[in-house]
Amino acid sequence: MNRRRHIVGSIGSFGLCGLSSVGGVLGGALAWPAPLQAADAADPARTPWPRGQATPGLDLPTWEGPAWRLADARGQVVVINFWASWCEPCRTELPSLELLAQRHVDDRVQVITVNHRETDAAVRRYLAAEPLSLPVLRDRDGAASRAWGARVFPTTVVVDRKGHAAFSVVGEIDWAGAAPRRWLRELL
Numbered sequence: 061m062n063r064r065r066h067i068v069g070s071i072g073s074f075g076l077c078g079l080s081s082v083g084g085v086l087g088g089a090l091a092w093p094a095p096l097q098a099a100d101a102a103d104p105a106r107t108p109w110p111r112g113q114a115t116p117g118l119d120l121p122t123w124e125g126p127a128w129r130l131a132d133a134r135g136q137v138v139v140i141n142f143w144a145s146w147c148e149p150c151r152t153e154l155p156s157l158e159l160l161a162q163r164h165v166d167d168r169v170q171v172i173t174v175n176h177r178e179t180d181a182a183v184r185r186y187l188a189a190e191p192l193s194l195p196v197l198r199d200r201d202g203a204a205s206r207a208w209g210a211r212v213f214p215t216t217v218v219v220d221r222k223g224h225a226a227f228s229v230v231g232e233i234d235w236a237g238a239a240p241r242r243w244l245r246e247l248l
Contacts, residue, residue, distance in 0.1 A: 076231045077147035077213040105233050106243060109217075109225040116207040116225075120174065123183060123196040128172060130223065137164075137247045138219040139171040139235075142199070142210035144178055145186035150214040153232035157216075158193055160235040160244075167248050168221075176213060177202045220247050 109115070118130035118140065130138065141157055143150035154173070161171035174197045175183055183196065199205050208217055209228065216229045226247060233240060 077144065077149055105229045105231060106227050106239070107230070108227050113225075115219065115223060116204075118174075118197075118204060118208075120197040120199060120204055123175075123187070123198060125195075128195055128197050130219065133170055133219075134223050135221055136168040136170045137221055137244065139169065139216060140208070140219065141171070141173045141194075141214055141216045142176055142205050142208065143173055143214045144176045145182055146178075147213045149232035151190065153214050153235070154190070154192060154194075156233075156235040160240070161194060163236075164244065167244075169244065169248070172197060174199050174204060174210075176205050176210070218243065218247065 115130075119127060121127050130140075139157065139160065141153070143154065145151065157171050157173070161169070164171075172195045173192065176199050178186075183198070187196070197204075205211075205215075208225075209215070210217075212230050214230075214232055218226050218228070220226045227243065229240075
């Protein structure tokens with residue numbers, strides 16, 4: 061029982077979605093939502109992109125506009141957030157990503173969101189209730205999420221100005237925190 065409580069507490073503290081297999085193993089004891097991580101304690105949330113692993117391409121349609129291509133964003137730092145409207149931690153994190161985009165508009169930092177496998181109706185309902193100023197890309201079949209290693213939501217991958225994935229963050233964090241600001245400064 062103590063091990064179960066420790067695992068549940070650890071998972072819950074990161075604010076993750078998409079852990080149905082863990083929930084099944086633990087008897088559905090996961091409690092959501094968890095508070096936003098400050099991400100200030102020795103970079104616990106940031107994982108360097110694996111050495112030797114190529115950066116996947118990204119070419120997806122936007123919600124209401126032309127396709128968006130990562131190759132066209134060369135020369136910019138790109139923050140790619142994989143999310144779903146059913147994911148409470150995703151919904152909690154999106155406003156801090158909007159603030160990140162606003163704060164770095166002059167630094168050539170582009171923040172995009174990739175919606176994972178939701179219907180047009182689900183995305184439309186969410187955006188009607190919670191409008192986003194960020195581009196919303198549609199990963200209708202989940203192939204982009206898989207290619208980028210997004211198995212848990214939210215997952216955010218940051219790509220440097222040369223087009224190489226630098227690091228990923230699994231779970232929600234406050235992108236206005238000191239650690240995320242430092243991570244981006246390293247790439248500017």
